[in-house]
Amino acid sequence: QLMGFFMMTVFMLGLAVPYHHWTTPGNQIGFVVMYAFTFFFANFGPNATTFVVPAEIFPARLRSTCHGISAAAGKAGAMIGAFGFLYAAQDPHKPDAGYRPGIGVRNSLFVLAGVNLLGFMFTFLVPEANGKSLEEMSGEAQDNEEDQARAAAVQPSMA
Numbered sequence: 001q002l003m004g005f006f007m008m009t010v011f012m013l014g015l016a017v018p019y020h021h022w023t024t025p026g027n028q029i030g031f032v033v034m035y036a037f038t039f040f041f042a043n044f045g046p047n048a049t050t051f052v053v054p055a056e057i058f059p060a061r062l063r064s065t066c067h068g069i070s071a072a073a074g075k076a077g078a079m080i081g082a083f084g085f086l087y088a089a090q091d092p093h094k095p096d097a098g099y100r101p102g103i104g105v106r107n108s109l110f111v112l113a114g115v116n117l118l119g120f121m122f123t124f125l126v127p128e129a130n131g132k133s134l135e136e137m138s139g140e141a142q143d144n145e146e147d148q149a150r151a152a153a154v155q156p157s158m159a
Contacts, residue, residue: 001049003043005116011038012112013109019109051071086099089103089108091101
Protein backbone atom coordinates (compact mmCIF):
# COMPACT_ATOMS: atom_id res chain seq x y z
CA GLN A 1 0.00 0.00 0.00
CA LEU A 2 2.83 2.39 0.83
CA MET A 3 4.58 1.73 -2.46
CA GLY A 4 1.28 2.08 -4.36
CA PHE A 5 0.48 5.48 -2.87
CA PHE A 6 4.08 6.68 -3.22
CA MET A 7 4.35 5.68 -6.89
CA MET A 8 0.92 7.14 -7.65
CA THR A 9 2.14 10.43 -6.14
CA VAL A 10 5.31 10.31 -8.25
CA PHE A 11 3.44 9.59 -11.48
CA MET A 12 0.77 12.23 -10.81
CA LEU A 13 3.53 14.78 -10.30
CA GLY A 14 5.20 13.41 -13.45
CA LEU A 15 2.00 14.23 -15.30
CA ALA A 16 1.31 17.59 -13.62
CA VAL A 17 4.71 19.30 -13.55
CA PRO A 18 5.45 19.06 -17.31
CA TYR A 19 1.74 19.12 -18.25
CA HIS A 20 2.30 21.44 -21.21
CA HIS A 21 4.82 18.92 -22.62
CA TRP A 22 2.23 16.13 -22.49
CA THR A 23 -0.36 18.23 -24.35
CA THR A 24 1.85 19.04 -27.35
CA PRO A 25 1.31 16.94 -30.50
CA GLY A 26 3.23 13.68 -30.47
CA ASN A 27 3.48 13.42 -26.68
CA GLN A 28 -0.04 12.22 -25.90
CA ILE A 29 1.10 8.59 -25.98
CA GLY A 30 3.59 9.38 -23.22
CA PHE A 31 0.76 10.86 -21.16
CA VAL A 32 -1.28 7.69 -21.59
CA VAL A 33 1.71 5.53 -20.60
CA MET A 34 2.36 7.64 -17.49
CA TYR A 35 -1.32 7.47 -16.55
CA ALA A 36 -1.29 3.69 -17.14
CA PHE A 37 1.54 3.38 -14.59
CA THR A 38 -0.52 5.44 -12.14
CA PHE A 39 -3.48 3.12 -12.69
CA PHE A 40 -1.26 0.04 -12.27
CA PHE A 41 0.06 1.23 -8.92
CA ALA A 42 -3.46 2.16 -7.80
CA ASN A 43 -4.55 -1.44 -8.36
CA PHE A 44 -1.26 -2.90 -7.14
CA GLY A 45 -1.41 -1.18 -3.76
CA PRO A 46 -4.38 0.72 -2.33
CA ASN A 47 -7.07 -1.04 -4.37
CA ALA A 48 -5.87 -4.52 -3.40
CA THR A 49 -5.83 -3.67 0.29
CA THR A 50 -9.38 -2.26 0.37
CA PHE A 51 -10.74 -5.76 0.91
CA VAL A 52 -7.78 -7.25 2.80
CA VAL A 53 -7.29 -4.69 5.58
CA PRO A 54 -10.94 -4.58 6.77
CA ALA A 55 -10.96 -8.37 7.04
CA GLU A 56 -7.93 -8.17 9.36
CA ILE A 57 -8.68 -5.22 11.62
CA PHE A 58 -12.37 -5.48 12.55
CA PRO A 59 -13.42 -7.64 15.53
CA ALA A 60 -14.87 -10.99 14.53
CA ARG A 61 -18.29 -10.20 16.06
CA LEU A 62 -18.69 -7.08 13.92
CA ARG A 63 -16.56 -7.99 10.92
CA SER A 64 -19.26 -8.44 8.28
CA THR A 65 -21.13 -5.26 9.26
CA CYS A 66 -17.96 -3.15 9.47
CA HIS A 67 -16.63 -4.62 6.22
CA GLY A 68 -19.86 -3.64 4.47
CA ILE A 69 -19.70 -0.12 5.87
CA SER A 70 -16.06 0.12 4.82
CA ALA A 71 -16.85 -1.07 1.29
CA ALA A 72 -19.73 1.39 0.99
CA ALA A 73 -17.51 4.25 2.17
CA GLY A 74 -14.86 3.27 -0.38
CA LYS A 75 -17.39 3.26 -3.20
CA ALA A 76 -18.77 6.62 -2.09
CA GLY A 77 -15.23 8.01 -2.05
CA ALA A 78 -14.62 6.66 -5.55
CA MET A 79 -17.78 8.36 -6.82
CA ILE A 80 -16.83 11.65 -5.19
CA GLY A 81 -13.33 11.39 -6.65
CA ALA A 82 -14.53 10.57 -10.17
CA PHE A 83 -17.16 13.30 -10.33
CA GLY A 84 -14.98 15.73 -8.40
CA PHE A 85 -12.16 15.32 -10.91
CA LEU A 86 -14.57 15.80 -13.81
CA TYR A 87 -15.78 19.11 -12.40
CA ALA A 88 -12.41 20.28 -11.08
CA ALA A 89 -10.57 19.52 -14.34
CA GLN A 90 -12.76 21.90 -16.37
CA ASP A 91 -10.82 24.69 -18.03
CA PRO A 92 -11.16 27.84 -15.90
CA HIS A 93 -11.55 30.00 -19.04
CA LYS A 94 -13.47 27.70 -21.39
CA PRO A 95 -15.37 24.89 -19.59
CA ASP A 96 -17.30 22.24 -21.48
CA ALA A 97 -20.98 22.95 -22.12
CA GLY A 98 -23.05 22.48 -18.96
CA TYR A 99 -20.09 22.72 -16.56
CA ARG A 100 -18.81 25.53 -14.41
CA PRO A 101 -15.21 26.67 -14.69
CA GLY A 102 -12.84 24.47 -12.70
CA ILE A 103 -9.16 24.59 -11.77
CA GLY A 104 -7.93 22.82 -14.91
CA VAL A 105 -6.40 19.41 -15.52
CA ARG A 106 -2.89 20.37 -14.38
CA ASN A 107 -4.05 21.72 -11.02
CA SER A 108 -6.40 18.74 -10.61
CA LEU A 109 -3.40 16.43 -11.07
CA PHE A 110 -1.56 18.34 -8.34
CA VAL A 111 -4.58 17.89 -6.05
CA LEU A 112 -4.61 14.15 -6.82
CA ALA A 113 -0.89 13.94 -6.04
CA GLY A 114 -1.63 15.59 -2.68
CA VAL A 115 -4.46 13.14 -1.99
CA ASN A 116 -2.13 10.24 -2.82
CA LEU A 117 0.47 11.67 -0.44
CA LEU A 118 -2.20 11.87 2.28
CA GLY A 119 -3.07 8.22 1.60
CA PHE A 120 0.61 7.36 1.99
CA MET A 121 0.75 9.10 5.38
CA PHE A 122 -2.57 7.65 6.62
CA THR A 123 -1.31 4.16 5.81
CA PHE A 124 0.93 4.42 8.88
CA LEU A 125 -2.23 4.61 11.04
CA VAL A 126 -3.51 1.21 9.86
CA PRO A 127 -2.90 -1.43 12.56
CA GLU A 128 -0.48 -4.20 11.61
CA ALA A 129 -1.37 -7.85 12.28
CA ASN A 130 2.24 -8.86 13.20
CA GLY A 131 1.34 -12.55 13.03
CA LYS A 132 -1.46 -12.24 15.60
CA SER A 133 -4.76 -14.02 15.08
CA LEU A 134 -7.87 -11.94 14.48
CA GLU A 135 -9.12 -12.78 17.96
CA GLU A 136 -5.85 -11.64 19.57
CA MET A 137 -5.90 -8.35 17.65
CA SER A 138 -9.47 -7.58 18.64
CA GLY A 139 -8.96 -8.67 22.26
CA GLU A 140 -11.58 -11.41 21.95
CA ALA A 141 -9.13 -14.14 23.01
CA GLN A 142 -8.47 -12.30 26.27
CA ASP A 143 -12.21 -11.79 26.84
CA ASN A 144 -12.83 -15.53 26.34
CA GLU A 145 -10.05 -16.44 28.81
CA GLU A 146 -11.50 -14.07 31.41
CA ASP A 147 -15.00 -15.52 30.87
CA GLN A 148 -13.67 -19.06 31.31
CA ALA A 149 -11.77 -18.08 34.47
CA ARG A 150 -14.92 -16.51 35.94
CA ALA A 151 -17.00 -19.56 35.06
CA ALA A 152 -14.43 -21.88 36.68
CA ALA A 153 -14.39 -19.77 39.86
CA VAL A 154 -18.18 -19.84 40.17
CA GLN A 155 -18.57 -23.60 39.75
CA PRO A 156 -18.02 -25.58 42.97
CA SER A 157 -15.22 -28.11 42.83
CA MET A 158 -16.28 -31.75 42.65
CA ALA A 159 -13.91 -33.39 45.13
